[in-house]
Amino acid sequence: MSTPDRTRFPSTRIPYGTWGSSYFPAWQTSALAEVNIGQFAGESAARILGLRGVPVSELDYLVLGSTIPWHWKFWTAPLVASCMGNRIPGYHVEQACATGLQAVLAATAEVESGANDVVGVLTFDRTSDSPVGVFPERRAHERTQAIADVWDNFGFDPATGNAMITAAGITARKYKTDRAETDDVAYLRYEQYFQAKASGFLDRVLVPLDVLNVAGKPLGRIDDDKGVRQITRAALAAQRELDTCVTSGTQTHASDGMATLLVTTEGRAKELSPRPEIDIRIVGKAEVRTHPSLMPEAPALAVQKLLDRLGMKMDDVAVAKNHNPFAVNDVVFSKIMGYDWRKMNNTGCSLVWGHPQGPTLTRVLIEALEEAVDLGGGYALIFGCAAGDVGIAALFKVS
């Protein structure tokens, strides 16, 4: 019996095995704290694509995704493309933590519209030493104001006046989540991550990268999600609650990194992939904006909307994987969708390996596609929250 073709993007493919991500070391723990992250991303993309056997000259467009200002960001994709070694045009997208997925969808639009054939998606961020921004505001009593981009924004949503952690607490109270359950979620997520690491699964996704200083000498090797440590259930239980069901162990941490993949046509995907028999389609996407300071429920609502529009159910999904800055997200998702959180995030997630923002959902997507290939195919559901109480979801079909 053939399954109905639900894809909203019939012409577009992701070539299997042409992707990769850096490890995501926690902020201030690696050489990535010292670099121009745009340059690092461009040079790393060349390295990763080289390892995958894809000459950068195959790309004809580049979609960047990042959220934190970096030196010379004015020049955006063309500059990063030069660092990559192929002077192609492109542009930059930004949607807080949804950036990594939104960039893939933006690239999809490029291919689907026939504007370009092979589009690189390159997402990156450096939370370490996030730059100080100066924002002249003529009506303000302060003509200029300096902010630490990451921390000040995490701590203050100008639309609501609340911190993100507060949004997690508010949502936890709305859904009457249980502290023990969120600790269970977090504990399982760590176990999933370390099992995936031990099995070698992550080696198919993550590429060790050597960073040089200005003198061309080794500055450091980025070969681990530094800052991620084994954790016990008891240790999680012992942690102080910062807001309802939110502890340091049940929330993510800031990190640095990059991730890249290609979006292209069906024909080019077969040419570029080392396993052309694998077909990866982008089926559909959805976004919602929920009530103020209920950000953790927004992804579930986006998934609900996406599946409704596609005429599908969670049972149709082979791989479910999300960006979960709080364990609360997964508990709330289970309550809304009636889906057991134990079936999700089988190879790890951003709750564990951190949150460099721009590339977070790109890495989530790459891991999900690899997992779906291991399963012999099926639908991979990717979702996550973004600043401003937004949720995003997208469905991919691996066959």
Next chain:
Amino acid sequence: MVKTIEKQKKAAAAEAKGAVKEIHTLRQPTLETLGLGSVLEIFRRGSLPADPAALVDEVFGPPGERGAMVISGANGIVGAGKTMQFASRLQPYGVPLVALDFPGAPDGIGQQYAGLVSAFGKAGADRIMGSVVRLTYDGKSLPSELKAMRPRFLLEAIPEVLEIKRAHYEIFRAAFPGIEIRSVTSGFPASELGVGVAHPAFPHEINKIWEIVEDEPSAVTKLLWALGLIPLPVGDNWSFILDVLFCGIALAGLRYHDATNMPYWKVDKFVRKLLGPNPFRAHDAIGAKGADFLTWSCLHHLAGTYGELFMPTADLVERKDTGQEWYPPNHFRPLVDWKLSDEEHAAFRTWILGPLFQMTSLMLHEKRAHLAHMNAIGELCAQFRKGILAVMRDMGPEAVVETVEAYHRLHPEAKSKASWFPDAVKDMDSPEWQQLYVNAEHDGTVGVVTLSRESYGWEVDAELNRALDWLRAEGIDRVIVTGDFHISTQMVGADTSDFYAALEDLKAGLAITDGWSRTARRLNDEFRTSVAMIPGKRCLGGMLELMVHCHHVVAVEDARLGWPEVGLPVVPGMEGCHWPLRKAPKDSWPRVLEMLLTGKPVAATDAVGWLVDYAGPLEDALTKAWSLAREADGSARPLVEGPLKGAPKEVAGIPEADSPAAEEARKAIVACVGEACSKSLGDALGVSAKLAAEFLAGPACRGGAVGAEYEKTMKV
């Protein structure tokens, strides 16, 4: 002594007039390609085969009617460099040099003044600059002042556009019929240009190499040689040997970049480790705007003749228009390093060596040059640590063919009968292949061994042994060891890149110090008479150690002799720590030790009696060396074969070592002198070889210049 030399000269002249013995050669002497005979004939005649004054008269007219040399495009990189090179050499002969260019051309000549001052002093620089007449023209008609200068020789260095060049020659020929013209083109054949080619190598102020295209060696070419330059005849093909190698290795790097995304700067590092050149840095250093265009132009025309093997990549096509540099700008220094796994490294070798070997097979098939020339051009002009033929010879013909075939699997379009000639690389056992750096000649009585390489290394060592074997097999027991009077203009010592393995492996060091010493001893042990003839301005380090093993040492009077090893620091490993002492009178031992401990060279004339046996003007030195070899009268300074008593341990009054490493080396040298001199000659070799090898593998050497060069080149 003067009378003796005169007598010997007369005897030589008489011999030259009489029945001249036939000269046998291991392979063709490179001088023959210039129509200048053999090296043995130089000794037999007691003079060089070409006189610069006579050739200046022939090319520019006699004094009083001297015409000018014109360099057009004189403000460009090539033109300005060559203006200085010729002005400094022709000014003593009263030949004016006209530097011709467009009125708005940026001043390239004025920038040369500082370099001239450092080379010739202010007065000399002023004199040279004073001989340069700078004229401008509009590209269509020549300046009226030129007529009064009586131009006799035009060296054209204008842009690489065939039609423009041809029109340029027509203007000159119309105005000055009979003028000699040479183009510096790097790509167009003489048959297309309609003039001869004299293609110089970068850096143009100091590089003496010229690739020459002409039917027969001309007076102009002989004049270049007589002025101390190095003309190398090459075939009349699209692009000459240097550019096939230089552009070819850049193209190989570009293709590897295209296949793997490795950035150019890193490709450069791996190419440098593999072969020596860093082609992308070289383009930037020469000036990317001009160099990118020239490389594209050469490859474009080569591709038109020979096909895909030479086809420029898209990046190069873009950069020939933009002139963009290959290395990232300083504010964007590379951030992500690239390593190669063993498998990736094998692929890298194939991507780089495959096309180079294929291109070389083409040049061999076309018989573009004497093999020693083809090999030397890569070393002297394109930074190859070993010439391309030496690299191929190391691998052997089967491996060369396999490498090219593996390359064709990566780049199938490159496979073409028009550019791949596997048969051309199969004859590696021939003397032409086997003797790229060392040749031998003899007349039945005296043999002459000629060294074409300025530094001593494994290749020279092996070739020298083969040359000595050949002479002995020919029944020759008298030998002169010298330069080749062509490619090699000095003797600078050991090739320190051959020390790299010894920095980490004592056995590798011992192989050098023991093996090379044994080769040097053959000059003492296996010939009735051996004469070292030092013809050039310096003889240093390992080369001097080699030469002092001869029974007699003759040098031109202005030659500088020294052992600079202490500054590297290295302990002289070819018996320099005891052999010269065994040949020197005891009262001169401190002078030998001072040379070893300070690295300061001595003038040959100051070393007569304790390091050399004769120093004089070139012609006298040639005559003396020839007579010593022929007479074999046993007059050599004696060599003490037993232990030396009282070998010096220090030298009073020498300045302190300038670094802790040099101090370490001094101690090691003194220890080596003491140990080796305390042994008999038979045992001393092993002692000195061991101590020198141990120092090579020690921290002082690894922390010094050789170690730094090793780290920079090989630790990629």
